[in-house]
Amino acid sequence: MRHQSKQALVMMSEPVKLIGCFGSPVVHRAELALRLKGVPYELITEDLNNKSEMLLKHNPVHQKVPVLLHGDRPAICESLVIVEYVDEAFDGPPLMPADPLARAAVRFWASFMDKECRESMWMALWTDGEEQAGAISAAKANLTLIEGQLPEGKRFFGGDTIGFLDIAVSWIAHWMEIFEEIAGVRLLTEEGHPTLYRWAREYTANQTVRLCLPDRDRLLAALAPSREIFVSIAKTMSTQKQYSVCWICNI
Amino acid sequence: MAGGDELKVLGVWTSPYVIRVRVALNLKSLPYEYVEENLGSKSALLLASNPVHKTVPVLLHGGRPVNESQVILQYIDEVYAGTGIPSLLPADPYDRAVARFWAAYVDDKVGSAWQGMLFTCTTEEERAEAVARAVAALETLEGAFEVCSKGKAFFGGDAIGFVDVVLGGYLGWFGAVDKMIGCRLIDPARTPLLARWEERFRAAEAAQGVVPDDADKMLEFLPTILAWINAPKSK
Numbered sequence: 001m002r003h004q005s006k007q008a009l010v011m012m013s014e015p016v017k018l019i020g021c022f023g024s025p026v027v028h029r030a031e032l033a034l035r036l037k038g039v040p041y042e043l044i045t046e047d048l049n050n051k052s053e054m055l056l057k058h059n060p061v062h063q064k065v066p067v068l069l070h071g072d073r074p075a076i077c078e079s080l081v082i083v084e085y086v087d088e089a090f091d092g093p094p095l096m097p098a099d100p101l102a103r104a105a106v107r108f109w110a111s112f113m114d115k116e117c118r119e120s121m122w123m124a125l126w127t128d129g130e131e132q133a134g135a136i137s138a139a140k141a142n143l144t145l146i147e148g149q150l151p152e153g154k155r156f157f158g159g160d161t162i163g164f165l166d167i168a169v170s171w172i173a174h175w176m177e178i179f180e181e182i183a184g185v186r187l188l189t190e191e192g193h194p195t196l197y198r199w200a201r202e203y204t205a206n207q208t209v210r211l212c213l214p215d216r217d218r219l220l221a222a223l224a225p226s227r228e229i230f231v232s233i234a235k236t237m238s239t240q241k242q243y244s245v246c247w248i249c250n251i
Numbered sequence: 252m253a254g255g256d257e258l259k260v261l262g263v264w265t266s267p268y269v270i271r272v273r274v275a276l277n278l279k280s281l282p283y284e285y286v287e288e289n290l291g292s293k294s295a296l297l298l299a300s301n302p303v304h305k306t307v308p309v310l311l312h313g314g315r316p317v318n319e320s321q322v323i324l325q326y327i328d329e330v331y332a333g334t335g336i337p338s339l340l341p342a343d344p345y346d347r348a349v350a351r352f353w354a355a356y357v358d359d360k361v362g363s364a365w366q367g368m369l370f371t372c373t374t375e376e377e378r379a380e381a382v383a384r385a386v387a388a389l390e391t392l393e394g395a396f397e398v399c400s401k402g403k404a405f406f407g408g409d410a411i412g413f414v415d416v417v418l419g420g421y422l423g424w425f426g427a428v429d430k431m432i433g434c435r436l437i438d439p440a441r442t443p444l445l446a447r448w449e450e451r452f453r454a455a456e457a458a459q460g461v462v463p464d465d466a467d468k469m470l471e472f473l474p475t476i477l478a479w480i481n482a483p484k485s486k
Contacts, residue, residue: 070345073345078355081351081355082348085344088344089344100326100330103326104317104322104323104325104326107319107325108317111319111321
């Protein structure tokens with residue numbers, strides 16, 4: 001979807017604000033999209049324990065970050081909706097592939113990441129005993145599926161440059177290792193997933209990514225005290241979920 | 252195009268996710284072959300086309316599979332863009348973001364409540380709780396409809412659009428649940444705009460023969476679905 005350059009100039013001239021918070025992997029998605037497209041923005045940092053009137057006004061439905069404000073338009077919410085908006089509204093290197101089938105594939109895998117993959121990784125990190133063993137197996141299998149989407153011989157899911165799917169699965173590149181340390185569980189290893197492991201290194205070393213990636217040690221310090229909360233969330237997920245989500249969701 | 256152009260949909264007639272794809276294809280006057288799947292005994296084609304989830308809907312385009320209903324909807328929009336065929340998503344990036352936001356909301360809030368009220372509840376209390384969640388989500392969607400429709404017939408404006416087909420896919424089951432619980436999920440007293448929207452959607456040509464209108468038939472089919480869900484899973 002290419003825009004007339006005059007419209008593109010107008011879009012670019014309207015100020016962009018992003019409401020986010022420290023350490024959020026979904027805020028990172030939105031920030032990286034803006035940076036990759038070369039869109040200047042003002043980052044407004046929220047304290048999620050004390051949500052501002054601004055956040056509640058702009059995202060009344062979910063009361064979550066990220067929230068994108070572009071000029072006078074009402075807010076855009078949900079990280080991947082924001083990423084696609086940024087890709088479509090602004091000129092700059094496309095984040096989505098051109099071919100409809102390839103676009104369908106990256107959207108499919110982004111959805112897989114946010115549902116089955118993230119869920120399985122959470123259960124693998126925070127349950128114990130036999131349940132954990134099963135969850136670790138499932139999580140690693142899901143990582144293998146994601147790994148399979150890396151194009152042969154390319155550094156990123158987007159090919160030579162970072163694309164939509166890299167952004168969507170970025171949790172794996174940076175946050176996962178921190179959670180692994182807190183939990184004392186290894187899911188992503190060089191031996192187990194050599195290509196994905198290499199991608200994670202490439203991703204976090206990228207210049208543009210580094211500008212909006214939360215500092216590892218600060219993130220670890222912020223997350224480590226919440227270990228018991230993570231465990232109790234996993235317990236709730238475990239008891240509520242009688243059936244695997246992916247079985248039910250399309251009946 | 253390599254591999255041909257024929258469209259095929261693998262589905263189950265009651266699935267909201269299948270129904271929305273079929274309505275979309277009908278809106279675009281795109282002919283397709285429909286294959287009814289037995290999820291207790293999945294076809295080789297289904298398993299090969301959707302190895303990750305092994306479920307419906309699957310769209311096959313010249314034999315090439317596309318999975319996940321909202322992904323399928325955007326795919327058919329994009330493949331047939333600019334050919335005079337109406338789009339589900341609007342052209343403007345901001346309006347597209349709004350549509351995507353509400354479509355995600357529908358499947359997140361209405362979808363999970365729908366699963367709860369029919370497939371995962373084990374007591375009537377749990378069913379009632381799921382119904383309450385659905386009603387709350389529909390009340391939010393009443394407000395969204397007012398904003399998105401701008402006084403017109405559908406979320407998409409004059410014509411059925413993305414959010415319309417996503418929410419419309421659930422209407423068959425809503426009719427069945429209404430019968431089961433003895434009151435309406437989309438209650439005209441509570442959500443008058445959505446109630447009128449439902450009438451218009453059901454009456455649309457694209458919905459005929461695809462959006463189920465026989466609540467009894469759906470309720471008769473429910474045990475089959477529960478049996479599929481409760482069967483020991485094979486990998």
